[in-house]
Amino acid sequence: MAKFGWLSQAQYLLLYLLAFSIPFPFIYSSIIIILLCIVWFFQGRAGDTFRNLGQRKALWFWILFYVLHAVSYTYSTDKAGSAFDLESKMSFVVLPIVVGAGIALDRRHLEKIFSFFIYGTATVAVFCIVKAIVLAMQHSDTSYFFYHTLVKGLDTNAVYVAWYVVFSIILLLFFRWQDVVLSRSPALRYLLLALHLVFLVLLSSKMLIIFCFLILLPFFIAQQVLRGRLSGTRSFALIAALVVLASVIGLTNNPISSRYKEILRNDLSYAFRDSYSGSSQQFSNLTLRLFLWRLGVENVSEQKAWLLGVGNGDVHLLQNEKMHQYGIRNIYSEQERSNLYDVNLHNMFVQSLLMLGLLGFATFCVLVLSPFFMFRRVHDSVAFALFFLVSALFMLQESALQTQAGIVYFTLFAAVFWNYYYGSGAKTR
Numbered sequence: 243m244a245k246f247g248w249l250s251q252a253q254y255l256l257l258y259l260l261a262f263s264i265p266f267p268f269i270y271s272s273i274i275i276i277l278l279c280i281v282w283f284f285q286g287r288a289g290d291t292f293r294n295l296g297q298r299k300a301l302w303f304w305i306l307f308y309v310l311h312a313v314s315y316t317y318s319t320d321k322a323g324s325a326f327d328l329e330s331k332m333s334f335v336v337l338p339i340v341v342g343a344g345i346a347l348d349r350r351h352l353e354k355i356f357s358f359f360i361y362g363t364a365t366v367a368v369f370c371i372v373k374a375i376v377l378a379m380q381h382s383d384t385s386y387f388f389y390h391t392l393v394k395g396l397d398t399n400a401v402y403v404a405w406y407v408v409f410s411i412i413l414l415l416f417f418r419w420q421d422v423v424l425s426r427s428p429a430l431r432y433l434l435l436a437l438h439l440v441f442l443v444l445l446s447s448k449m450l451i452i453f454c455f456l457i458l459l460p461f462f463i464a465q466q467v468l469r470g471r472l473s474g475t476r477s478f479a480l481i482a483a484l485v486v487l488a489s490v491i492g493l494t495n496n497p498i499s500s501r502y503k504e505i506l507r508n509d510l511s512y513a514f515r516d517s518y519s520g521s522s523q524q525f526s527n528l529t530l531r532l533f534l535w536r537l538g539v540e541n542v543s544e545q546k547a548w549l550l551g552v553g554n555g556d557v558h559l560l561q562n563e564k565m566h567q568y569g570i571r572n573i574y575s576e577q578e579r580s581n582l583y584d585v586n587l588h589n590m591f592v593q594s595l596l597m598l599g600l601l602g603f604a605t606f607c608v609l610v611l612s613p614f615f616m617f618r619r620v621h622d623s624v625a626f627a628l629f630f631l632v633s634a635l636f637m638l639q640e641s642a643l644q645t646q647a648g649i650v651y652f653t654l655f656a657a658v659f660w661n662y663y664y665g666s667g668a669k670t671r
Contacts, residue, residue, distance in 0.1 A: 249285045254345070257341065257345065257351075258355060261358045261359040262359065262365075264362055264363075264406055264654070267396060267397045268647070268650075275333065275336060282340045291339060291340075291343050295339060295342075298342065298343055300663075300664075301343060301657070303609055304335070308331060311327065311328055311334075311602075314554045314555070314602075317553050319559060321555060323554075323555040324555025327554045327555065330645075330646060331649060338656075341654065342656075342660050343661070345661070348665070348666045349420065349621075353419060353425075354422060355658060356413050357422045359409070360410045363410045363441075364434055366403065367437050371392075371440075373386075373395075374387045374391075392445060393445070401445070402640075402642075402648065404445040405632070405642075405648075407441055410434075411458060415459075415462045416462065416465075416625045443491070446498045448501050448502060449639060453635065455484055459480075504526055513529040513530075513533040517568060518570050521569070531588045531589065531639060538589075545560065548599055548600055549600055550599040550601065550602075551601075552597065557596055560596075561584075562584065565580075565582055586644045588641055589639065590606065590637035590640065590643055591637065593641040593643075594606040610633065610634050611630075613656075614630060616663055629655060629659075633652055
């Protein structure tokens with residue numbers, strides 16, 4: 243089969259566009275992945291791809307994770323739900339093969355992937371903020387600037403967009419730009435950084451704001467001081483500015499501070515009641531998560547599903563039934579169904595345990611945690627390490643690989659990391 247040079251260029255362009263499309267409605271990334279597979283196929287390099295795959299053992303665990311899902315179809319009661327889950331997770335196989343093993347990535351390509359991703363999140367940030375300004379002026383309502391309302395119209399919610407934005411901030415702060423426009427224009431980097439920081443605050447994700455302002459920015463300041471790129475006076479001024487910003491957010495009455503104040507009002511025992519019949523069922527974000535994790539572990543134990551799980555199709559069935567048993571109202575009501583119906587567990591570790599048992603849980607842990615053992619052998623380790631760190635923390639509070647918002651994003655950049663690690667990004671051993 244002819245190996246046309248333009249097909250190779252098209253493959254790289256599609257990869258850049260896929261990174262750009264991450265924060266946009268899911269249809270765009272789905273179309274690009276299909277086109278990426280078609281271009282990969284017609285290049286006629288399947289042999290090279292699978293030889294690479296045979297050598298890049300870290301990618302095997304992504305395929306194994308999908309295989310465990312596929313096997314669980316055989317013991318899932320809800321075959322339709324299981325099949326839909328398998329269809330939505332095809333990226334677990336496609337992206338590690340096509341991106342992780344099927345395309346050569348050097349430093350220049352990596353910079354373009356990351357820069358397109360940053361431009362994508364910046365485009366969404368500008369769109370959402372401008373839309374909020376227009377709507378706030380029309381309706382005299384500032385709530386359009388915050389949380390889920392800010393990103394209404396996109397397929398994903400505010401916390402997932404915040405996850406993307408934090409990685410863009412990581413790249414702007416810690417990635418060593420050399421070849422693209424961002425390497426030659428510090429002013430552009432500062433402008434993009436300011437835009438992303440403002441957007442992150444407006445998105446109101448509690449954990450990610452804390453991660454950024456208490457870990458990322460102080461770490462960056464300390465790094466710059468140690469390298470002699472930032473004087474003590476300037477570093478003190480930056481830290482003071484962060485303290486002032488945190489004080490303004492925390493001491494004034496605004497939608498962001500109200501989300502943190504909610505934590506102080508939590509009654510954690512509410513998540514562990516014996517019955518919720520007659521209760522107002524006013525879960526907070528934290529108590530709801532604790533409640534769902536509790537039910538997930540109870541279902542694993544009661545179903546004796548520690549080894550293989552209950553199947554990827556039956557998680558919702560068992561969680562719904564367990565909530566019904568605890569007296570949660572309207573779980574099965576057609577007219578006024580509870581918003582907890584078919585809810586995910588908001589923890590990908592517990593979700594994997596319930597779906598696929600200890601085998602699936604262990605495989606998922608390898609996917610998320612194995613990069614931490616490889617960073618010392620790869621260039622640009624700080625940016626990659628922070629990506630996997632914030633992703634691991636994020637998946638402690640969200641079932642991120644149960645939705646396209648997390649599946650494509652995390653699988654794509656994990657595949658890019660392993661491609662770069664096994665290829666030109668590896669340090670001389």
